[in-house]
Amino acid sequence: MPITPLLSAVKMLIATASLVVTAAMAQAYPSKPIRMIVPFPPGGGNDVIARLVAQKLTVRLGQTVVVDNKAGANGIVGLMAAAQAAPDGYTLGIAAAGPMAVNPSLYDKLPYNPLKDFVPITNMVIYPLLLVTHPSVAAKNMRELLALAKEKPGTLFFASPGSGNSGHLAGELLNSLAKVNTVHVPYKGQGPATADLLAGQVQMLYSSIPPVLSFVQQGRLNAIAIGSAKRLASLPNVPTIAESGVPGYEAYSWIGIVAPVGTPKEIVAKLNREIVDILKQKDVQEELLAQGAIPVGDTPEHFGAYMKDEIAKWGAVVKSANIKAD
Numbered sequence: 001m002p003i004t005p006l007l008s009a010v011k012m013l014i015a016t017a018s019l020v021v022t023a024a025m026a027q028a029y030p031s032k033p034i035r036m037i038v039p040f041p042p043g044g045g046n047d048v049i050a051r052l053v054a055q056k057l058t059v060r061l062g063q064t065v066v067v068d069n070k071a072g073a074n075g076i077v078g079l080m081a082a083a084q085a086a087p088d089g090y091t092l093g094i095a096a097a098g099p100m101a102v103n104p105s106l107y108d109k110l111p112y113n114p115l116k117d118f119v120p121i122t123n124m125v126i127y128p129l130l131l132v133t134h135p136s137v138a139a140k141n142m143r144e145l146l147a148l149a150k151e152k153p154g155t156l157f158f159a160s161p162g163s164g165n166s167g168h169l170a171g172e173l174l175n176s177l178a179k180v181n182t183v184h185v186p187y188k189g190q191g192p193a194t195a196d197l198l199a200g201q202v203q204m205l206y207s208s209i210p211p212v213l214s215f216v217q218q219g220r221l222n223a224i225a226i227g228s229a230k231r232l233a234s235l236p237n238v239p240t241i242a243e244s245g246v247p248g249y250e251a252y253s254w255i256g257i258v259a260p261v262g263t264p265k266e267i268v269a270k271l272n273r274e275i276v277d278i279l280k281q282k283d284v285q286e287e288l289l290a291q292g293a294i295p296v297g298d299t300p301e302h303f304g305a306y307m308k309d310e311i312a313k314w315g316a317v318v319k320s321a322n323i324k325a326d
Contacts, residue, residue, distance in 0.1 A: 029089055029267050030063040036257075037085075038094045039078025041071045045208060045291075049125055049255045050094050052287065056278040074164065074325065075099030076111065083117040087262030089271070093118065095256040097166055101310035105318040106164045106325045114311065118258035120303040121271050124279060125293040126252040127208040128228030129170045131241065132221040134200050142225040142244030149180035156182045158204035159193035163326045167193075169314055170206035170227060170251035172321040178246045186326065197221065208253060209235070209292025227251035234289060254296075254310075256303055272300055 036054050040046045047069060054065040070078035075098055082093030100114040112118075131142075137156075139145035149156050160167035163186045171184055185202050187193035190211055197205045198220055205212070206227070215221040225241040226232060229250055241249040257275065259268060278284055279297035288295050298306070317323075 029270065030061050032090065033064040033066055034061070034090050034092065035066050035068050035085075036092045036094065037078050037082045038067055038069045039071065039075035039082075039096070039099055040069065040094075042069050045127065045210075045253070045293075046094050046096050046255055048291065049288075049293070052284065053124060053257070053275060053278055056281070056284065057274060060274050060278070074103055074106070076103065076107075079112055079118075082258070083112045083260055085260050087119075087260040087264075089259060089263055089267035091260060092121070092271070093258045093260075095120075095258045095307070097253045097255075097310065097314075098164065100256075100307055102164050102166075102169065102314050102318065104311055105315035106323065114307060115304070117261050119261055119263050119268055120300045120307065121257045121259060121268055122275050122279075122300065123254055123256040123296045123298050123303045123306060124275065125288055125295055126254040127293050128226050128232065129167060129206045129251045129253065130209050130212060130226050130235075130238070130292075131170075131204065131206050131224045132197070132212050132216060133204050133224055134197055134202075135219070135222055136200050137203050137222070139224075140222065142239065142241060142246075145224055146178055146180060146245050149178070149182055153181040154183055156204060157185050157202040158182050158206065159185050159187055159197050159202040160206065161190045161193050162186050162188065164318070164323055166251070166253040167206040168323070169317050171204070172317050172323065173249065173251055174241070174246060176317065176320055177249055206251065213292070228294075232292075232294075234292070255293075256296075256307075268300055 036050055038047050038050045050067050054067050057065045070081050075096060079093055079099050082091060085091035103110055104114060139148045158171045168184055171182060175182055193205060194211060196202050212221055216223045223238045225244050226238050227241055227250060231240060276297035279295045285295050
C-alpha cells in the first residue's frame with residue numbers, strides 16, 4: 001500500500017480509538033471524588049453557592065464533591081490552581097465576576113486567561129446589586145439622588161469592599177452613564193464598608209442583597225434602586241436603576257463554574273446537565289432567591305459568550321475610571 005493512504009488510515013484509526021476512549025471515560029465519570037476550587041475564603045457568596053451545588057452534585061453523581069477554598073489576590077490564587085489542574089473533570093473552578101471579568105483589565109500581567117485557559121460549564125447565579133444610602137442623605141429615590149449628585153459633584157461618597165470589586169465598578173458605571181461624580185471609598189471587606197455606611201461616614205453602597213437587607217427592613221438604610229434589568233419579586237417596590245433615569249444600566253455579580261481547558265466535551269456536557277437540573281429544583285431556587293441570587297443555569301456556549309461580553313463591559317469601566325488593583 002502506498003505510504004500516504006497508509007498514514008491516512010493510521011491517523012483515522014488513532015482518531016477513532018481516541019473517541020472511543022474519551023466516550024468510555026465520560027461514561028465511567030466520575031469514578032473518584034471531584035474537587036471544586038473556590039477562589040475566596042469560606043462564608044462568602046461564592047462559597048455558599050459552591051457548597052450548595054457540591055452537596056447536590058455529590059448525591060447525583062455518587063461521588064463526593066469536595067469544596068477547596070484557595071483564597072488570595074482577588075481570586076488569582078484559586079483560579080491558577082484550577083487552570084493548572086489535569087483536564088479530566090476531577091477539578092472544577094468557581095468562576096466569579098471579579099476574577100474572570102474584571103481582573104483581565106485590573107492587572108497588567110494576569111497569569112491566566114479566562115477565555116483560553118478554562119472551559120465554561122454554566123453560569124449558576126447572578127446577584128443584582130442593590131444601591132442603599134444612609135438615611136441622612138436628602139435624596140429618597142434615584143432621580144433625587146442623581147439631581148443631588150449633579151448639584152453637588154464630589155460630595156457623595158460610596159463604599160465598596162475594595163478597589164475593582166463589583167460594588168466599586170457598579171458605582172463607576174453609574175458615574176459614566178449618568179454623567180455624575182460620586183467618589184469611591186475602598187474598604188478591606190464588606191463588613192467594614194457596611195459599618196461605615198451605617199455610621200454615616202459614607203453615604204452610599206452597592207451591595208448584594210443579603211448583607212444589607214436587614215438594615216433596610218430596620219430603617220437603618222434606604223433601598224434606592226436595584227441594578228437588575230427588571231424589578232425583583234422579593235423587592236417589588238424597589239425600582240431598577242435603569243427605569244429611574246439611567247437607561248441601559250445593569251450591574252450584577254455572578255457565579256459560574258468552569259473546568260481546565262482540554263476537559264472532554266462529554267464530561268462538560270454531563271456536568272452542565274446535572275448542575276442545570278440542580279438549579280431547577282424548587283428547594284434550591286427558593287434558597288437562592290432568599291439569598292438575593294437569581295438562578296441561571298445556561299449552556300456552556302452561552303456562558304462563554306456572557307463572560308466575553310462581561311470582560312469587554314467592565315474593562316471599559318476600569319479603563320475609563322483608571323481603576324488600579326489594591
